[in-house]
Amino acid sequence: MTDKNKLVVLTHGGAGSDPAFADGTAIAGQMSMMSLQTGEPTIDAACLAVATLEDDGRFNAGIGSHKRSDGTVQMDASCMDSSGTFGAVAALEGFKNAVQAARIVSQSEYKILAGRGANQFAADQGCQTLSPDQIVGTGTDFSTTDTVGCVVRAGDEFACALSTGGIDSAIPGRVGDVPLIGCGLYAGSEGAVATTGDGEAIAMKVTALRAYQLIEQGMDPKAIVPTVIGWFKETTAFGIIVVSKIGFAGGSNRGMAWTASEMLH
Numbered sequence: 001m002t003d004k005n006k007l008v009v010l011t012h013g014g015a016g017s018d019p020a021f022a023d024g025t026a027i028a029g030q031m032s033m034m035s036l037q038t039g040e041p042t043i044d045a046a047c048l049a050v051a052t053l054e055d056d057g058r059f060n061a062g063i064g065s066h067k068r069s070d071g072t073v074q075m076d077a078s079c080m081d082s083s084g085t086f087g088a089v090a091a092l093e094g095f096k097n098a099v100q101a102a103r104i105v106s107q108s109e110y111k112i113l114a115g116r117g118a119n120q121f122a123a124d125q126g127c128q129t130l131s132p133d134q135i136v137g138t139g140t141d142f143s144t145t146d147t148v149g150c151v152v153r154a155g156d157e158f159a160c161a162l163s164t165g166g167i168d169s170a171i172p173g174r175v176g177d178v179p180l181i182g183c184g185l186y187a188g189s190e191g192a193v194a195t196t197g198d199g200e201a202i203a204m205k206v207t208a209l210r211a212y213q214l215i216e217q218g219m220d221p222k223a224i225v226p227t228v229i230g231w232f233k234e235t236t237a238f239g240i241i242v243v244s245k246i247g248f249a250g251g252s253n254r255g256m257a258w259t260a261s262e263m264l265h
């Protein structure tokens with residue numbers, strides 16, 4: 001067995017999520033790991049974990065999405081892998097699994113679809129709809145964000161995925177870091193990064209790409225996590241999960257439900 005056989009999955013339930021909900025991130029991680037074991041592409045394994053968390057209801061994504069100031073729910077989601085595949089949706093309304101729509105965008109000629117066009121695209125592609133009464137919605141605590149994410153490794157291949165209902169009570173149309181390449185997430189030949197927290201702050205620091213550059217410089221993920229958390233004020237919710245060829249790590253300046261598993265295949 002060599003590192004070429006190594007499978008790693010990390011899942012998070014967002015900066016500020018209750019660490020007691022780690023059973024949810026663990027189940028999502030198991031689904032993803034099983035998918036890797038059957039040889040599914042890393043990006044599909046990452047999206048499966050995120051879809052499982054969207055369906056959980058305890059996190060700010062999918063059926064658990066926070067409401068906007070007008071009572072609507074708009075979701076952002078994205079996915080990326082080390083072969084250069086990327087897709088995202090922004091301000092998507094009325095669909096159960098925004099990450100599924102992001103994955104389909106990644107297979108199209110486009111990279112990011114937003115608003116009305118994203119809704120039409122998701123409908124045309126047969127994505128499962130979500131009626132307002134199916135949304136359980138989570139929390140109204142402005143200091144937490146609770147979105148969901150996943151990073152995976154299968155040998156030399158890496159991928160990541162994210163999904164969020166955004167910041168609670170933000171105005172409709174607000175889009176954070178999640179659908180922005182290099183901000184909320186990044187995957188390349190050396191590893192993958194997924195972040196969570198205050199999307200405006202994360203985007204302005206181009207956080208995921210800069211964290212990935214630390215991987216390229218040979219830094220251990222266990223050192224990258226506290227380094228990147230240190231880029232943010234303590235009052236700014238932030239969390240991150242990282243996997244590379246050296247190892248993996250996760251952490252947050254809030255409580256955060258997150259889990260990791262690895263195995264040789």
Ligand code: ASP
Binds near residue numbers: 164166184200
């Ligand atoms: N980063 C997300 C956003 O700002 C929220 C989160 O990660 O919890 O939309």
